[in-house]
Amino acid sequence: MSQSPKQSAGRTVPTSADVARLAGVSRATVSYVLNNTAAVRISEPTRRRVREAAEELGYVPHAAARSLRAGHSRMVLLPTAHVPIGPLYSRFFNDLQWALRRLDYTVVQYGSVGLDPDEAARAWAELRPVAVVSLGQVELTPQGVELLKRSGAKAVITVGPQRVEGTHALVMDQAQVGRAAGAHLVERGCRTIGVVMPEEPGLEMFSVPRLAGVRAAAEAAGAEVLPLPLRYEEEPAGALAGRWRELGLDGVFAYNDEYAMLLMRALQDAGIAIPGETAVVGSDDLVIGRLLRPRLSTVHIDMVMGRELAELVDRVVRDPESAPERQELLDSRVVRRESS
Amino acid sequence: MSQSPKQSAGRTVPTSADVARLAGVSRATVSYVLNNTAAVRISEPTRRRVREAAEELGYVPHAAARSLRAGHSRMVLLPTAHVPIGPLYSRFFNDLQWALRRLDYTVVQYGSVGLDPDEAARAWAELRPVAVVSLGQVELTPQGVELLKRSGAKAVITVGPQRVEGTHALVMDQAQVGRAAGAHLVERGCRTIGVVMPEEPGLEMFSVPRLAGVRAAAEAAGAEVLPLPLRYEEEPAGALAGRWRELGLDGVFAYNDEYAMLLMRALQDAGIAIPGETAVVGSDDLVIGRLLRPRLSTVHIDMVMGRELAELVDRVVRDPESAPERQELLDSRVVRRESS
């Protein structure tokens, strides 16, 4: 057995035992001092010696060892996939992380692109997170939830359009966004309404319920709805605009402001008058929506704040029974500008 | 109560010992079977018994215990902050994660907003990652690097505008972007060039070198450069446009296409002719840059691919001496459209 002292810079990673040795105390004392354990009182000179030794060695506690010993971690795992979800979502995401860290959780995003739902759940479970907060970018099955809970997760929370068995669900009723847009278009007199469906993968979770919402609102008023698959590029937008008149649409809900901008530009280039010939409504109320002319009408979405969600996570971790299983958290309203 | 009490709340997380007991073998055998250890041969019936037991219990290995025992992990840590860096970066980021997982690393993003550089490095070190890849969103000091290496990180790689002592650096020379834009504007005849500097925090790492690049190109040709702080909102853009003529600018590099769009719209609303009175150049070659009229000229950036970086990470992990300490990885060129 070759005991090679071949650590990267020749030295080995310092442990609490090294600190104890250098300070001339026991490992227990080191632990007490560095964790400020309230139940034990250590003399000031000893404290100082321990601190100095730790400093000198560049000692950093080993999180895995600590949580192994403790039997639990404070890791909150956020599964992510690359879904170009826009500033709204990413702002929320950031707030959430910040708020969780303030509550003393270690927040870790786990990129799960290309894993199937059960593989993914297993990979997360290996890390033994105390909570998993799925923002709906990655699918979560009831089996996955069960596995996570079995491996110690106190809270499994989903934020998204769908309800998942066994989780605490923060429902974002995307259909509501579609209903708002649909109702608005109907009210503006539209009778045949197109709904842009992005072809980029990963957006179905949002686009499908939004379409359903438009449908509900439109059909209640006797208007027709036509889904319009579209890739986020100039060419397909131009092609769609090219056959616009044969589609006979007098209104369109364009998934979000970015797709709306793309389509609107293509329609204008094709000589379609907006809103005269076709009314256009986007969603998410992005800054860019105000840059084209006519200014884009949009659905403004009020999202739950990251801090609130962080508090929910904390509450569920402390007492899994304490929170409602399901909570609505999205509110939306149409901001009418000039394109509708 | 409709739930069977046995497997709901009070149950404990199954360990390899539980699997061993259920299968009627030792823990060692469980480990051999589940890890397909090549050095040991286990009979097929035993293998099956172990697998079935693991399945039945929903056993998931404990990553912390495993890496504690192994003395190392395969975790690659990517520090992140919320920097609205655009699709270019986020695409790269995603590719990197995917490629690293294919090389059997566990990729974890660690949100580090609001931590100072040394706190952050310490927090990362606690997780004992085998590699840290900093995409330049979070600052890394030489002390931080030293700490990480001391705690076992084999590779510390920075990707960004700056070189950091002790790391393998993949330099993205953002100044080059500025130089390209500056040279282009000078060539179009501009003599007094504005450079938009976003006021949103976190972008200085990109905006400052880009400004320096424009300066270099402009001053070589005897042109002047004026920094223009700007927040990403309609109002400040309008205000800037309002005092445009007194600034006497005949060209502007607008940081990126989004800021360029915002500014261009404000300038047009203020009656400034583009490119006649002022030429506008953005950066990053985003889709939206083609939606306004005139179409936006931009600096197209070719970034290194995530896969290449993943391979570099792997090489450095396996042999820290094997790779060059510094490598250029950004190439840029002006795409002239109509705004310049």
Add this chain to the structure above:
DNA sequence: TTGAAAGCGCTACCAA
């Protein structure tokens, strides 16, 4: 072919 047991780094209980 399988089992017993040591030990990774840490904390918490109990003893001194």
Add this chain to the structure above:
DNA sequence: TTGGTAGCGCTTTCAA
């Protein structure tokens, strides 16, 4: 006020 030490879940050496 401090030290000794068991044991968290896992892998791996050595023995059977």
